[in-house]
Amino acid sequence: GSGGAQIILVTPRGTNEFHGALFAYNRNSRFAANSFFNNRTPNVNGVQQDIAKKPPFRNRNQYGGKIGGTFPTPMFGEGTPYFRKDKGFFFFAYEGIKDPLAQRYTRTILTPAARSGTFTFLRAAPPAGSTGNPINSGGISCPSGATGSVCTVTNILTFAQSQGILGIPNSVNPIIQSQVLAPMPTAGNTTGGDGLNTTGYGFNRRFDTTRETYTTRIDVDITSRDTLTGVYSWNKENVLRPDVDTANYTESPDVTQYSLNKTLTVTYRRVVSNTMVNELRYGIFTSEVPFARISPYPEFFLGPQGTTSGTLAGLITQPNIFLDQGRNNKLYNWADNFNWILGKHSLKFGGQMQLYKVNSYNDVLIVPNYIIGPSAVVAPGVNNTNLTTGSFPNSCTPACTTSVISTAQAGTASNLLALLAGIVNQRIQGYNTATPTSGYAPVRNLSPFRNSNHALYFSDRWSAMRGLTISAGVRWEMYPALKINNGLSLEPVIANPDDPAASLVTGNGTYNVVGTNAGKEYLYYKTDWNNFAPSFGVAWSLNPGGWLGRFFFGNEGQTVIRGGYSQAYGNDSIITSLNGTLSSNVGLGRASNSAIGPLGTTAVNDRLGGNNTPILPPTFFNPPRTFLQNNTAGQGF
Numbered sequence: 001g002s003g004g005a006q007i008i009l010v011t012p013r014g015t016n017e018f019h020g021a022l023f024a025y026n027r028n029s030r031f032a033a034n035s036f037f038n039n040r041t042p043n044v045n046g047v048q049q050d051i052a053k054k055p056p057f058r059n060r061n062q063y064g065g066k067i068g069g070t071f072p073t074p075m076f077g078e079g080t081p082y083f084r085k086d087k088g089f090f091f092f093a094y095e096g097i098k099d100p101l102a103q104r105y106t107r108t109i110l111t112p113a114a115r116s117g118t119f120t121f122l123r124a125a126p127p128a129g130s131t132g133n134p135i136n137s138g139g140i141s142c143p144s145g146a147t148g149s150v151c152t153v154t155n156i157l158t159f160a161q162s163q164g165i166l167g168i169p170n171s172v173n174p175i176i177q178s179q180v181l182a183p184m185p186t187a188g189n190t191t192g193g194d195g196l197n198t199t200g201y202g203f204n205r206r207f208d209t210t211r212e213t214y215t216t217r218i219d220v221d222i223t224s225r226d227t228l229t230g231v232y233s234w235n236k237e238n239v240l241r242p243d244v245d246t247a248n249y250t251e252s253p254d255v256t257q258y259s260l261n262k263t264l265t266v267t268y269r270r271v272v273s274n275t276m277v278n279e280l281r282y283g284i285f286t287s288e289v290p291f292a293r294i295s296p297y298p299e300f301f302l303g304p305q306g307t308t309s310g311t312l313a314g315l316i317t318q319p320n321i322f323l324d325q326g327r328n329n330k331l332y333n334w335a336d337n338f339n340w341i342l343g344k345h346s347l348k349f350g351g352q353m354q355l356y357k358v359n360s361y362n363d364v365l366i367v368p369n370y371i372i373g374p375s376a377v378v379a380p381g382v383n384n385t386n387l388t389t390g391s392f393p394n395s396c397t398p399a400c401t402t403s404v405i406s407t408a409q410a411g412t413a414s415n416l417l418a419l420l421a422g423i424v425n426q427r428i429q430g431y432n433t434a435t436p437t438s439g440y441a442p443v444r445n446l447s448p449f450r451n452s453n454h455a456l457y458f459s460d461r462w463s464a465m466r467g468l469t470i471s472a473g474v475r476w477e478m479y480p481a482l483k484i485n486n487g488l489s490l491e492p493v494i495a496n497p498d499d500p501a502a503s504l505v506t507g508n509g510t511y512n513v514v515g516t517n518a519g520k521e522y523l524y525y526k527t528d529w530n531n532f533a534p535s536f537g538v539a540w541s542l543n544p545g546g547w548l549g550r551f552f553f554g555n556e557g558q559t560v561i562r563g564g565y566s567q568a569y570g571n572d573s574i575i576t577s578l579n580g581t582l583s584s585n586v587g588l589g590r591a592s593n594s595a596i597g598p599l600g601t602t603a604v605n606d607r608l609g610g611n612n613t614p615i616l617p618p619t620f621f622n623p624p625r626t627f628l629q630n631n632t633a634g635q636g637f
Helices: 156-162 174-181 407-421 500-505 546-553 574-582
Strands: 019-028 059-074 083-099 102-110 119-122 135-137 140-142 150-153 198-206 209-221 226-240 255-273 276-293 325-342 345-362 369-372 423-433 445-465 468-479 490-492 510-513 528-541 560-566 591-594
Touching (some): 174 407, 345 574, 445 574
Antiparallel strands (some): 059 083, 083 209, 119 150, 140 150, 255 276, 325 345, 445 468, 468 528, 490 510
């Protein structure tokens, strides 16, 4: 009885005899070739790297079995046996998958010299008519005067101090040392980075999948006219996600995707008469799909806001900043279908009720993000931390006033300084609301959607004449208004539904909690009652006469001409679309705020482990609120 396209999956029914089967499958990397890119991994100091020696590990095992048969069924009534073996039937199936798998991933890391504070650059060209001289002063070493030759700054930290930059430590910031440099491999093994201060590191990471599925079906033929059927399925899957944890250097990623799905359907089928059959169904489906961080949430993250694949200080792969997200779903279904053969007519009618409960959640941004990079903010104890080309004077013959470094490489020097010194140029954090009036707090973003779908249908399949069948029917779909149970959604208040634009472009418009326009709490819209979907179809089996007709269309029944028309209503992706909108819904959805620095802007000049400019939540206005109150940067607009 569902509108639109349908896919029907049928679990086998047990029989009077026991039947079963077992199966097993194995795929092993021992019999596989290495990938092109792994084979291209260069030797390091003449030594072949492990990643180039053999293909990524894989040992997929898929196995299981099935069995079906009969079971003794208790009977009731005078003169009947206590148990019968021809009334109850069962089917059971199991499938397991264990697929330990490794795939190649790459990171951008610091070279050994850069880790210790040495900055390396290529010498810029001198002005026309001049020749570069070797340099070994002011912390800069250029053994050759040739353009493009390698130059170094032995210690970028002490060099910055000599340039008058304040707040620069004598050694690498301890937080950077422990959270960034300590986990980082000491040497690269593949191409990447600029080849001077950064390089590439390739390695295999686990992408394991484990899955178990149990399926059971029970049938009881209560009488010759009454049958009760139950089907239960349990599926559990766990996948390591190195494609989400794109930062760490460990073999096992720090993110896992877990899935637990349970399905139960119960069917009662009653043969009312030789021409009438009724079927009553109930079903429930539950699904838990969390994407979970394995390690505990830290006090703060180092890296750009809201991305798991950014760079730290514009140089290297940032640490993992992924936070938990996922959804918990429940679907309830009740349906009744009646079949009635009435002469040449096969009538079908019935209805169904469906209830969806979708709880979507996301922790993204609720842990502060500290952006590492150079800062131009001047405040007590700190000043501009950018190294410029003027910080790297040239030496030429005849004398020149140009720089020995390019602008781009001077920027790289500033980034390396910011990284090793732990310079924070922005602090940002996400905030959510727990209720429409609770105000902002660094709490989980939760969207508990409630949705329904109810329908009634009638159809007739009429054998009008030999070879001609006509089908017609109509389905009434009723979609009760979608609801968000916690009310965390705003909508513009529409004064006149026939002219919504007037309320949207007015200068004194207001927002209120969703449901204001629908007239009922937390509803997105009003229920639509007039969804009637007709369908019509015809099938004509030709019976051509004469040799010419048989030549083109064959004998009777070999050619069938079909045609039809149908209309269907659907709410595909309505929850997915709204959930995506709510993630950036200005006002009651997620909002982020930055620390405000000495200049009254989001730019700061802090140090990891030192002074911390506070991050305050955005100003919250209880709804209803005006367009002017809501559409501000403080509300994430």
